[in-house]
Amino acid sequence: MRRSLLYSILALWAVVAGGFFGFLITENYWSRPLDALYLTVMTITTVGFGDIVPVTTEGKLVAVVVAVAGIAAGISTLQALFNLVVSNNLRSELGLPQRRIRMKDHYIICGYGNVGREVAEKLKANKESFVVIEKDQDRVQDMVENGISVIRGDAEDEDTLLKAEIMKAKGLIAAMKDPPNMVTVITARSMNPNLTIISEVEDDKNESKLRRVGANVTVNCYRMGAQIMVGRARRKESDPVCGVDINGKNALSLQHEGNTYHFCSEECMAAFKAHPDRFIQWLKALDESCMMPP
Known part of the structure; x- marks a missing residue:
C-alpha cells in the first residue's frame, strides 16, 4: 500500500516536471520559468484562471497531455493516501495484528508462552526493538491491546518470517516446543545465514540437533532454572555460561563490575568475556522469573 502511494506521488511529480519543461520549450518561457510552473499547476488542477494560457499549437497539446x-x-x-490512512485506522480500531513490520536491527520472538513473554519484557526493559510471531488468537489480541508489535502467523513459514523483516533482524529467539523450534531454526538459517539464533530446548537430546541445523545458542530453561535454584539452596556457585554447578574455590574466577563469577572451563570464561552483559542479563532474568533474591 505504501509502495502504491510512492509510485503515485512519483507519477504526479513526473507530470509536473513534464509540463514544466514542455511549456518552457513550446511557449518559450525560458526567461519566465515561474510562469511555466504556474501554467502546469493550473492545468493539472483545472483551475484555469485564464491570465496565462498556451498560445502555440504545441503548447496546447502539452496542456491536454498534462491535464489528463x-x-x-x-x-x-x-x-492511495486514503487507503493507507483508513487501513491503519481500521486495524488500530479493530485491534488487528500487523501484517508486516518496518524494523531494522531488531529481534524476532517466535512464540509468546511463558518464556517468550519474559523475553519480550526483558527486551522492552532494555529498550530493544522486537516483534513477536504468534499463532494463538487470544495471545495475539493480548499483545495488540498492550501495544506489542505482533504478527499472527506460523514462525515456521518463510512468508511470516519475511513479514517480520528477518533479513534486517539481528537476532531470532525461538521460544516454542522443540519440533516447531527445529523447523523455525532451519527456515530462519536458510533465509539469513548471518542471523544470531537462540532456541529454547525442552529435551536434552534435541540440543545437539538444534545446534547442527543452525542455532547459535540453545537454552534449556527448566534445567538451568533448576540448577540455579539447587545451587542457591546448597549455597554453591554455578557457571553463568553453561549453568553447571561448580566449586567456587577450585573453579576459574573472573572479576566483572565488582562481582566475582566462577567458570567450569576456559571456554566458558572466554565466552563470558566476549559478551558479559548477555550472560548477566540471562542470570537476572532467571532470578526474576523464579522470584529468587540475589
Whole structure:
C-alpha cells in the first residue's frame, strides 16, 4: 500500500516536471520559468484562471497531455493516501495484528508462552526493538491491546518470517516446543545465514540437533532454572555460561563490575568475556522469573 502511494506521488511529480519543461520549450518561457510552473499547476488542477494560457499549437497539446495525466496521477495519489490512512485506522480500531513490520536491527520472538513473554519484557526493559510471531488468537489480541508489535502467523513459514523483516533482524529467539523450534531454526538459517539464533530446548537430546541445523545458542530453561535454584539452596556457585554447578574455590574466577563469577572451563570464561552483559542479563532474568533474591 505504501509502495502504491510512492509510485503515485512519483507519477504526479513526473507530470509536473513534464509540463514544466514542455511549456518552457513550446511557449518559450525560458526567461519566465515561474510562469511555466504556474501554467502546469493550473492545468493539472483545472483551475484555469485564464491570465496565462498556451498560445502555440504545441503548447496546447502539452496542456491536454498534462491535464489528463495530472488528473489521473492526482486521483491515484489521493486514493492511495486514503487507503493507507483508513487501513491503519481500521486495524488500530479493530485491534488487528500487523501484517508486516518496518524494523531494522531488531529481534524476532517466535512464540509468546511463558518464556517468550519474559523475553519480550526483558527486551522492552532494555529498550530493544522486537516483534513477536504468534499463532494463538487470544495471545495475539493480548499483545495488540498492550501495544506489542505482533504478527499472527506460523514462525515456521518463510512468508511470516519475511513479514517480520528477518533479513534486517539481528537476532531470532525461538521460544516454542522443540519440533516447531527445529523447523523455525532451519527456515530462519536458510533465509539469513548471518542471523544470531537462540532456541529454547525442552529435551536434552534435541540440543545437539538444534545446534547442527543452525542455532547459535540453545537454552534449556527448566534445567538451568533448576540448577540455579539447587545451587542457591546448597549455597554453591554455578557457571553463568553453561549453568553447571561448580566449586567456587577450585573453579576459574573472573572479576566483572565488582562481582566475582566462577567458570567450569576456559571456554566458558572466554565466552563470558566476549559478551558479559548477555550472560548477566540471562542470570537476572532467571532470578526474576523464579522470584529468587540475589
